[in-house]
Amino acid sequence: MAERKSVYQFGYRRSLDQDSKNPVRRPVVIVGAGPVGLTAAIDLAQRGIASVILDDADRIGGGSRAICFSKRSLEIMDRLGLGDRLVEKGVTWKVGKVFLGEHQVYAFDLLPEAGHKMPAFINLQQYYLEGYLVERAAELPLIDLRWSNRVTGVERHEDFVRLTIETPDGEYELDADWCLACDGARSKARDCLGLKFEGHTFEERFLIADVKMSADYPTERWFWFDPPFHSGQSALLHRQPDNVWRIDLQLGPDADPEEEKKPERVLPRLKRMLGEREFELEWVSVYRFNCARLKKFVHGRVIFAGDSAHQVSPFGARGANSGIQDAENLVWKLALVLKGEAPESLIESYELERGQAADENIGHSTRSTDFIAPRSSQERILRNAVLQLAPHAPFARRMVNSGRLSVASEYDSTLSTSDVEKFAGSAKLGLPVPDAPLEDRAGKSHFLLQTLREDFQLLYVKDGARPNVPEGLRLIVIGEDLIDRDGIFAERFDATPGSAFLLRPDHHLCARMRRYDGARIREALARAKGIAK
Amino acid sequence: MTALKTENSFANPDAAYEILVEAHRGLSEAQSAALNARLVLVLANHVGDLAILREAILLAKKAA
Numbered sequence: 001m002a003e004r005k006s007v008y009q010f011g012y013r014r015s016l017d018q019d020s021k022n023p024v025r026r027p028v029v030i031v032g033a034g035p036v037g038l039t040a041a042i043d044l045a046q047r048g049i050a051s052v053i054l055d056d057a058d059r060i061g062g063g064s065r066a067i068c069f070s071k072r073s074l075e076i077m078d079r080l081g082l083g084d085r086l087v088e089k090g091v092t093w094k095v096g097k098v099f100l101g102e103h104q105v106y107a108f109d110l111l112p113e114a115g116h117k118m119p120a121f122i123n124l125q126q127y128y129l130e131g132y133l134v135e136r137a138a139e140l141p142l143i144d145l146r147w148s149n150r151v152t153g154v155e156r157h158e159d160f161v162r163l164t165i166e167t168p169d170g171e172y173e174l175d176a177d178w179c180l181a182c183d184g185a186r187s188k189a190r191d192c193l194g195l196k197f198e199g200h201t202f203e204e205r206f207l208i209a210d211v212k213m214s215a216d217y218p219t220e221r222w223f224w225f226d227p228p229f230h231s232g233q234s235a236l237l238h239r240q241p242d243n244v245w246r247i248d249l250q251l252g253p254d255a256d257p258e259e260e261k262k263p264e265r266v267l268p269r270l271k272r273m274l275g276e277r278e279f280e281l282e283w284v285s286v287y288r289f290n291c292a293r294l295k296k297f298v299h300g301r302v303i304f305a306g307d308s309a310h311q312v313s314p315f316g317a318r319g320a321n322s323g324i325q326d327a328e329n330l331v332w333k334l335a336l337v338l339k340g341e342a343p344e345s346l347i348e349s350y351e352l353e354r355g356q357a358a359d360e361n362i363g364h365s366t367r368s369t370d371f372i373a374p375r376s377s378q379e380r381i382l383r384n385a386v387l388q389l390a391p392h393a394p395f396a397r398r399m400v401n402s403g404r405l406s407v408a409s410e411y412d413s414t415l416s417t418s419d420v421e422k423f424a425g426s427a428k429l430g431l432p433v434p435d436a437p438l439e440d441r442a443g444k445s446h447f448l449l450q451t452l453r454e455d456f457q458l459l460y461v462k463d464g465a466r467p468n469v470p471e472g473l474r475l476i477v478i479g480e481d482l483i484d485r486d487g488i489f490a491e492r493f494d495a496t497p498g499s500a501f502l503l504r505p506d507h508h509l510c511a512r513m514r515r516y517d518g519a520r521i522r523e524a525l526a527r528a529k530g531i532a533k
Numbered sequence: 534m535t536a537l538k539t540e541n542s543f544a545n546p547d548a549a550y551e552i553l554v555e556a557h558r559g560l561s562e563a564q565s566a567a568l569n570a571r572l573v574l575v576l577a578n579h580v581g582d583l584a585i586l587r588e589a590i591l592l593a594k595k596a597a
Contacts, residue, residue, distance in 0.1 A: 378566075385570035395578040 006446045007061040012148035017052075018172040027338055031151050031164060031175035031189050033057075035066070035126065036306030036323035037182035038133035040078045045142040047454060052174070053143065054165060056150035059136070063283040064210045065124040067238065067246050068317035071111065072408040072432060073324045074118040075449055075507075082132050083118065083439060090122030091239050096221035098390075098402050102228055105390035106397045106470040115488045116364050116435040121405065123240045124208075126320065140463065154179065154192035154302060161301050178334060179302045182327070187308035193299055198210040199292025199362065203253035206372040207260055207286050208314075210244050210245050211270060214281035217245075223402035225387055229272040234372050234402075237273075238446045244282060247273065248314070248443035250373065257286040281421045291369070297326075298351045307332055310358040311363035315372065315403030322361050325409065326354050331452070332505035336529060340454070346530030349415050356513075357409035364404045373399035394481060408432045415504070417511035417524040425494035431505045433459075436489040438482040448489065451482060454505050460516055461490075463498035470525060504528055537588035 018023040028044060030037045033055035041051045069077075069086065071351075077083050098106040109365050111120035137143045152171075153164030161179040165172055181189035218509065224235040235250035249269060251260060259265060266284055292309035297303060306323025330350045334502055336342035374380040378471040389396035419429060426434045436448045455474045462479030469475045476482060484490055493501060502511040511524035543549045557565050557574075577586055 198548055381566050381570045382574075383565060388567070389571055389574060392580075393575070396574060399574070 004368055006133045007062050010134070011059075012058055012059050013146070013167050014167075014169055015144070015146055017174055018167065018169060020172075023162060023173040023192060024173045025175040025177070026050070026162065027177045028052070028180065028334070029054065029161070029174060029178075030180045031154075031163075031187075032181070032183035032306075033130075033134070033145060033147075034182060034184060034306070034323075035129055035133065035320050036327050037180065038130065038137055039080065039324050040180055040182060040305065040327040041143045041145070042133065042136055042140060043331040044335060045137075045140040046080065047332065048142070049335050050142040051337055052146070053137070053145045053177075054149040054151055054174075055145070055147055056162070058129045058147040060127050063285070064127070064240060064244065064246060066126040066317075066320035067123045067240055067404070068321075069122050069124060069129065070317060070321045070406040070408075071116070071120050071407070073116045073321045074122065075432070075435075076324055076328045078118065078232075078449070079452075079454065085123060085132055086129065087119065087122055087242055089128055089480065090124035091219055091241055092122050093121040093219045093221065093239070094219075094403075096223065096402070097227070098400050099222065099224045099227065100387045100390070100473070101224075101226055103391070105387055106400045115437045115486075117449055118435070120318070123238060123246070125240055125242075125244065128241070131318075149226060151183070151188050151192075153445075154189045154298050156193070156302060159301065165223035177338070178303065179203060180330070181302055181304045181308045182306050182323070183308050185311055187304070189302065190294070190304065190418075193291055195294055195299070196391040197290065197292035199290055199311075201290045201292075202288060202313070202373065204369070205251045205253065205255040205257060205260070205286055207247075207251055207255075207266065207269070207284070208250045209247045209249075209266060209270065209284040210240070210282040211247060211274070212242070212244050212282050213274065213277055213281045214243055215245065215274075215277060225402075227273075230269070238350075244262055249273075251286070255286065257288075260286045261507070273497075277520055284485045289369075291359045291366045293355075293362060295357075297350060297354060298347055303330060303334075303347070305354075309354075309395060310362065312361050313369050313403075314392070315368045316361070316364050317403070318404055318406045320359040321406040322354075322357060322409075325357065326350075328506050329354050333530075342529040343531060345532075349413060349530060353409070353411040353413050353415075356411060356417050361362070361406075368401050368403045404513060411508060413510075415510055415528045415530065417502075417527055419512060421514045423494045423512060425492050427493045427509055429503070429509055429512065431509060433509050434492045435441055436484070436492050437486060438478070438489060439485050440482060441480075446459060446482065448482070449507065451476065452503065452507055455501045456505060456528065457503040458521065459493070459495075459503065461495045461497050461499050462530075467500075468518065470522050473521070473525060501530070536582065537592065539592070541547045 028051040030053045033053050041053050044051050050092045094110045096108045121152050132211040150166040152166050161176045163174045176213040219239050222237045229236050233250035238246040271414040290311045297309045305326035312318045374383045386396050386399045390400050416429050459478050498515045504510050510528045
């Protein structure tokens, strides 16, 4: 039961690279076929770049692990061809409720407005996401996915990385122009380079369990402080597909992880919570967590992404979601560098932007943990004071912190061109552009994000003739190519006739202006590609 | 570092003190501590300024 069942099994296949006398050199080698590595490989392939993925396992394990996938992750997955499939299989939710004892003290709605293709969140077992990503990768001939390939050595050279790999057929070496270390919290690549996390480990232990049961709880995230069934601690209940429910129970700092995993300990705890209802335990684990990061994510030609680069508590769903955003941030830059369209220094902006995101995630995660698990009796008094005031005062409801859920990161970046004119609306420089419902010329409905591709793109609001945009920049004229029938695009972008919005390949807004100006656009485009002026 | 008012603000400071004292009359140690925590939160939100809050904390710490 505590064992991880295998959900998808894959076979080891010998690669011709293993027969080569000298190490074969590949443009990109990715260590780890988890959500981050697979996202990177698929995104690279869609941009015409070949990659090899190495994974030490030959299967995707059971156990739900990550379950909450954010709107931003779903938008990225949609671009990779998996959005609809994930939403269809996943459980869509947007409302969270927080209880003190038996009483609700606070509720939040993560997506209170309509007009977005993707929901605020879906819950889905990580193995489904990984399974779908593997299937998508198999459709792309540019991806060479090698199971049972365990990386045992990572050696940095001036302009390449030499990997030593152990397989059922013995050892071989492989060279990579770029190596993406997406090999998770216990990264072997990190060890090989002798790199250490900076941050701290929280003492508090938590029991995490997936149970199968039919229950009519609503599809919401329920979080309890001091519930009647688990006195003095916190508890979380959240629905996944296939009648599986995620339960997270705080155990305190002194809990024995081995003892607490035993069915004779777990089952009574769950029965106190779930009552007389029949349930089946699918997976259980006891964990502690770090809030920590590598000081630098880019080490020459070795680049860390996802849990290998940073770790947080699970309460904000900021682990897998931030890793997926790492991959997307890195890949378009790496593709431009590999195609010779941008200088290698563009990669430094990955460090800058995703470093900011990691700091933000660690900050949120640390504050949530301090609220959920106060470190002293006085901290607990203060925390309880917030909870007691919450039903009576709106300000206190805003302070209740059961996890601040992952949203897209806003980059304060050297790739952005500062606004000259003022803009209102929810579109913000450095953020991914908001979605909006639009119609094409034939009157067919589309969401804005569905119509975007993987290039730099300019959204221009019609005001006379189509502007002559620089070569390689894709132009979408709002009011001609796409019609803003309901005015929602205009509202979210604060768009007026003649205004122009420059989008990066990851759909983050990097420049905008009230009147299209070719020279300013060219300059902004060069800046966004890291081409020094 | 002068956003925090430290001059007397009340027309009748003795009455203000009395209100605070009376709020704690008859409470246990734990009840008093909890009341103070709620009071700090309510007043901090009323001030609504992180700089002032930081200064207030510094002053309170320094006075110990």
